[in-house]
Amino acid sequence: SQQGEEDPQALSIQEGENATMNCSYKTSINNLQWYRQNSGRGLVHLILIRSNEREKHSGRLRVTLDTSKKSSSLLITASRAADTASYFCATPSRQGGSEKLVFGKGTKLTVNP
């Protein structure tokens, strides 16, 4: 089963605008990660935020984490056409006897030139 759920499922914006994607999860976590995927191929790790952190920045990316609401957001500022991709949040899960990442369904972002 999938732990995280992203919202919205799809987002279309103009170049230069900011894009905000949200993720909700169900169980307690020690970290939450965001990944990017181009055209249904390999995922690329973007950023990891730990449970004791509230906000983290990396270039044009800003991630927040609210453990009381079990939610996270990914903000991409000054978006570019090259940011067009699907974005997934992922959280560690211990179901099945090992800790592995469980992914949400993703937000498909389209940045129009």
Add this chain to the structure above:
Amino acid sequence: GAGVSQTPSNKVTEKGKYVELRCDPISGHTALYWYRQSLGQGPEFLIYFQGTGAADDSGLPNDRFFAVRPEGSVSTLKIQRTERGDSAVYLCASSLYSDSNTIYFGEGSWLTVV
């Protein structure tokens, strides 16, 4: 190579056939994961290896799916008697340790069962 390598990139097979998908993880990475991703969905966990042993195969959908990692490096995902519902991208990932912090994905193998 520097990244996780998966072969083949694309595979079309007939229903009922057997397929093997190969993953070559980043050198030195002890943890290896297989995920499956259907269209419009996120990656779903299949199996995890720590070294040579399958530490967690709870995500394998049924006994037609099997994976090995005999020498603790390259892994092969094997699917017997393929069904059309097996069509998906099969993603392999590796990490240095098994603590789930930052795993590195390959480009995936796109399997189409016709």
